[in-house]
Amino acid sequence: MATNDHHETFPWKHVIGFVLSLVLTFAALWVVLSSGLATKLIIGIIVILAMLQASLQLFMFMHMTESDSGKIQTINMAYAFFIAIVIVIGSIWVMWFVV
Amino acid sequence: MAEVAHHYDEKMPLEYRTEESRLNILGFWIFLGAEVALFATLFATYLVLFQRTGHGPTAMELFKVKEVMIETLLLLTSSFTCGLAIHEMRRNRLKGLLTWLIITLLLGAGFITFEIREFIDYVHEGATIQTSAFLSSFFVLVGTHGAHVSLGIGWMILIIIQLLQRGFTPRTARKVFIVSLYWHFLDVVWIFIFTLVYLTGMVI
Incomplete structure (x- = not known):
């Protein structure tokens, strides 16, 4: 159970989640625009990156596992x-x- | 027993303190599960049809990296600021909560503005919802997401008005938390639109 007890002043979890999301977004863009890999491989990689980023949102922003x-x-x-x-x-x- | 329950409730964030609120939040998660299924059908339709471009433009001819990245970054940042709003709420700071909610709204409005401009550009280029199966499924999928964001903006404005009138109560806190879940969820959907529609459209 997440509580108000530990009054974290700086929202570390959110900042880390945001930075990682940015990294994943630009990594996906880079793979598409300049990696020069085979099309199937590119799609495989960006789908995995999307799933990672979706999980970040669910766990770090939406607190899915709390309560x-x-x-x-x-x-x-x-x-x-x-x-x-x-x-x-x-x-x-x-x-x-x-x- | 009652004392234990009371103590337990006091330790929770405001939005979880009543049984009703806890059930509302759980119920909203179930709703989001249904939304995942809704968007899955639209993604499936798009992915089956996106190479059926007829005489219209293809995805590769149509999509522009810069505009797509601006939309993506606006929505991603708004999801982050919405998370900060909840962080402020849990520290009992009404002003911080309102500030971040308003920033979230502005970013969301910026996203919608860019999306509408994108759609208008496409129509001017002769790419309408009636041009091809690709464009029909594209506008339905991306448009449904845009409609969700627009609804979210209206919803969030109403919640802000209630916060100004009533301040923090277990009820307003629960409402803020639920609209934040909805907002983050819209970014989750966008991640897949960004990946499966725009990025994929740039390589195939």
């Missing part, structure tokens, strides 16, 4: 992302056969 229902919230979002991946990858896969 009594932190566990339920985490399972709920993990399930939601599972559904999202099934919908997106499944749709791309099944439409692969429609030329």
Whole structure:
């Protein structure tokens, strides 16, 4: 349970989250514009960078794991992302056969 | 027993102190899960159709790095300042909370302004929602996100008015916390729009 007890004066968690998000954003841009890698590899890398950044937001900005229902919230979002991946990858896969 | 419960409640941030507030916050997380599913269907539609450009422009011809980066940085920074607002709320500083919420709003408004300008530019270049399957799914996906941001701006203005009228109460604190979850979530969606729509569109 997160409490008000430890009165952190400087929002370290948020600043670190923000700096890391910026790094991930510009890293993705760099990979796309100047890395010169194969297209499939580029897409693989930027999708992983996006997932990392989304996790940063959920854990460092949204405090997903705090409160009594932190566990339920985490399972709920993990399930939601599972559904999202099934919908997106499944749709791309099944439409692969429609030329 | 009652004393224990009371002590327990006092230790929590203001927004978690009543049973109702705790359930509201949990309920909002469940709603965000449903929003993830909504956006997943729009992403799936876009990714299936984005190479069906017909006689219209392709993603690579249309997207401009500079504008996309400005939008991305505005929204990312607004997510950060919204987090700072909650940080101030948990230190019981109403003025700090209001200041960061207003900065968040301005950044959000800047994002929407750039997005509307981007859409207008596209339409002037002959890329409308009716031009191709690619553009239909593009405008629906990115437009749905933009509509969410616009709604968030209106919602946050109402919360600020209530904070000015009522100050910190367990109820206003809970409302601020929930609108902050919504705002951060919009940035989560944007990360994927940035990656799967704009960045991917620049390499394929």
